[in-house]
Amino acid sequence: xKAIITVVGKDKVGIIAAVSAELAxxxxxxxxxxxxxxxxxxxxxxxxDLSGSSVSLKExxxxxxxxxxxxxxxxxxxxEELFNSMHRV
Amino acid sequence: MNxxxxxxxxxxxxxxxxxxxxxTMGISLRDCADESAKKSCGRIRDKIRRVAGxxxxxxxxxxxxxxxxxxxxxxxxxxxxxxxxSSRTDDYLPFALALEDAARDADVNFIGGxxxxxxxxxxxxxxxxxxxxxxxxxGTDRVCASVNVATTRAGINMxxxxxxxxxxxxxxxxxxxxxxxxxxxxxxxxxxxxDNPFMAGAFHGVGEAEAVINVGISGPGVIKSALEKIRGxxxxxxxxxxxxxxxxxTRVGQLVAREAARxxxxxxxxxxxxLAPTPAVGDSVAFILxxxxxxxxxxxxxxxxLMLLNDAVKKGGLMASSFVGGLSGAFIPVSEDLGxxxxxxxGSLSIEKLEAMTxxxxxxxxxxxxxxxxxxxxIAAIIADEAAIGVANNKTxxxxxxxxxxxxxxxxxxxxxxxxxxxxxxxxxxxxxxFIGRGGRIPAPLQSYRN
Numbered sequence: 001x002k003a004i005i006t007v008v009g010k011d012k013v014g015i016i017a018a019v020s021a022e023l024a025x026x027x028x029x030x031x032x033x034x035x036x037x038x039x040x041x042x043x044x045x046x047x048x049d050l051s052g053s054s055v056s057l058k059e060x061x062x063x064x065x066x067x068x069x070x071x072x073x074x075x076x077x078x079x080e081e082l083f084n085s086m087h088r089v
Numbered sequence: 090m091n092x093x094x095x096x097x098x099x100x101x102x103x104x105x106x107x108x109x110x111x112x113t114m115g116i117s118l119r120d121c122a123d124e125s126a127k128k129s130c131g132r133i134r135d136k137i138r139r140v141a142g143x144x145x146x147x148x149x150x151x152x153x154x155x156x157x158x159x160x161x162x163x164x165x166x167x168x169x170x171x172x173x174x175s176s177r178t179d180d181y182l183p184f185a186l187a188l189e190d191a192a193r194d195a196d197v198n199f200i201g202g203x204x205x206x207x208x209x210x211x212x213x214x215x216x217x218x219x220x221x222x223x224x225x226x227x228g229t230d231r232v233c234a235s236v237n238v239a240t241t242r243a244g245i246n247m248x249x250x251x252x253x254x255x256x257x258x259x260x261x262x263x264x265x266x267x268x269x270x271x272x273x274x275x276x277x278x279x280x281x282x283x284d285n286p287f288m289a290g291a292f293h294g295v296g297e298a299e300a301v302i303n304v305g306i307s308g309p310g311v312i313k314s315a316l317e318k319i320r321g322x323x324x325x326x327x328x329x330x331x332x333x334x335x336x337x338x339t340r341v342g343q344l345v346a347r348e349a350a351r352x353x354x355x356x357x358x359x360x361x362x363x364l365a366p367t368p369a370v371g372d373s374v375a376f377i378l379x380x381x382x383x384x385x386x387x388x389x390x391x392x393x394x395l396m397l398l399n400d401a402v403k404k405g406g407l408m409a410s411s412f413v414g415g416l417s418g419a420f421i422p423v424s425e426d427l428g429x430x431x432x433x434x435x436g437s438l439s440i441e442k443l444e445a446m447t448x449x450x451x452x453x454x455x456x457x458x459x460x461x462x463x464x465x466x467x468i469a470a471i472i473a474d475e476a477a478i479g480v481a482n483n484k485t486x487x488x489x490x491x492x493x494x495x496x497x498x499x500x501x502x503x504x505x506x507x508x509x510x511x512x513x514x515x516x517x518x519x520x521x522x523x524f525i526g527r528g529g530r531i532p533a534p535l536q537s538y539r540n
Binding site for chain 1 (some may be wrong): 092094096097098099101102153154155156157217248322340343344
C-alpha cells in the first residue's frame with residue numbers, strides 16, 4: 001500500500017530527519033518528497049511505500065503522531081488510493 | 090498528486106465532516122421460513138450471525154486503512170412479513186426479538202426489515218406484521234420497521250394508510266415514557282427502494298442477491314464550505330460547484346463500498362449518494378439552503394433551492410459510482426438537522442412547506458414531532474398526501490412523524506444521539522376523518538399527459 005504523509009508546523013531544525021529516520025526504522029520506503037515554507041509554516045508532503053513496513057499501519061500512525069507531538073507538528077498519513085479516487089477520473 | 094488536492098481532501102475529512110454514513114449489509118432471510126416460529130427465529134439469528142459476523146470489524150479495518158470515518162454499520166433483511174408468513178403464529182414479536190439479538194451480536198446499532206409491502210393489498214402475514222409493529226418497536230432498541238403503502242404502478246392502498254395512522258398512534262402510546270421515540274423507527278413509504286442503506290427504512294428487497302453491501306455517503310458540511318467560497322456567484326455556478334463536490338464525495342463512497350464488499354466476500358450493491366445531516370454543527374442541509382441566500386430554511390425559494398441541490402448532488406454522484414441506488418438525494422429530517430431545528434423553532438419551517446419540499450428531494454416528511462393529540466386519521470391523511478406526491482411524481486416519499494404523547498406545538502422533545510431533538514410542529518386542526526374512513530384504493534395515476 002502507498003500512502004501520502006503530510007507534515008505541517010513551525011519550521012525548525014531536524015523535521016525531515018526525524019520523520020525520515022522513523023520511516024527508515026520501520027522499513028518504509030520514501031518515493032517522493034515535496035517541501036515548502038508557506039507563511040512561516042513548514043509544509044511537507046511525502047509519498048511512501050508501506051509494503052516493506054515492519055509495523056502495522058496503526059503503529060506507524062502512532063509513531064508519527066509521537067514525533068508530531070514532540071516537535072509541535074501536525075502529521076497525517078492517508079492511503080494514496082483515497083486521493084487518487086477523489087481527484088482522478 | 091499535487092498539494093492543493095491533498096490539502097482539499099484532508100480538509101474535507103478533518104474539518105468539514107466528510108464521512109461514510111453507513112455500510113449496510115443486506116441479507117436475504119427467505120431461506121429462514123418455517124412452520125414453527127421458534128425454529129424460524131433460530132434460523133434468522135444463525136444466518137445473520139454467520140453472514141454479518143465480520144461486518145463491524147471490517148468497518149473498523151477500512152476506517153483505519155483509509156482514514157475516513159465510517160459512522161454506522163447496519164443490517165437490512167428481507168421484509169419479515171414474507172419470512173414469518175409460513176409460521177403458524179399470530180404474534181410476530183419473537184421475530185423482532187430475534188432481529189434485536191442478531192443485531193446486538195453483530196454489533197450494529199440498527200437492523201431494518203421488520204417490514205411489509207402492501208401497496209396493492211394485504212396478506213394475512215402482512216396484517217399480522219403491522220399489528221405487531223407497536224409491540225416490536227416498544228420491546229426493542231435496534232429494530233426498524235417500514236411499510237410500503239403505495240407505488241406509482243399500483244396507486245395508494247388507503248386501507249393500509251388508515252391502518253398506519255392507527256399504528257403510529259399505538260407506537261407513540263407504547264413508548265410515551267421515552268418521548269414516543271418508537272415512532273422514529275417506523276417509515277411509511279410510497280415507492281420504497283429495495284436497496285436503501287439508510288435507516289429506518291432499509292430492507293433487503295426480493296430482487297436482491299443472498300447478501301449485498303450498500304454504502305450511504307454523506308457530507309452536507311463539505312458542500313456548504315464549497316459554497317462559502319463562491320458567495321454571490323450565480324446559481325449556475327452554485328449547481329456546478331455542488332456537482333463537482335458531490336462527485337468527489339461519492340468517489341470516496343465507491344472506494345469504501347468496493348473495499349468492504351471485497352473484504353467481506355459479498356457482492357457490491359450500490360452507493361447511495363445522499364446528503365444525510367446529523368445534529369452536529371456543520372452537518373446540516375438547511376445551512377446549505379441558507380448559504381444559497383435564504384434568510385431561514387423554509388422561506389419562499391426553499392423548494393427551488395432544494396431542487397437545485399438535490400439534482401446537482403445526483404448528477405455529480407452518478408458519474409462517480411458505477412452503481413447508484415437507494416434514496417440518493419438530500420434528506421430533510423427535521424430533528425436530525427441543526428438548521429432545520431432552528432428554522433422550525435423560529436417558525437420559518439411549517440409542515441406544509443416541508444411537504445412541498447419533499448416533492449423535489451429525497452424521502453419525505455422525516456423525523457417531525459407533531460402534537461400528541463393528533464388523531465390517527467389526521468396522521469393517515471398526512472401519509473396519504475405524502476404518498477400522493479411520490480406516486481404522482483414517480484419518486485420515493487416517506488413519512489416518519491412522531492406524535493409526542495403529552496406534548497403540544499412549541500414544546501421541544503429530546504430524542505438523543507443521532508435522532509436529535511425536535512420542536513413540536515403544529516398540524517392542521519381541520520379533520521380528514523370522513524376521507525380516510527372511506528378506505529379502498531386510489532388508482533395509479535396516468536403516466537402521460539403530464540401537466
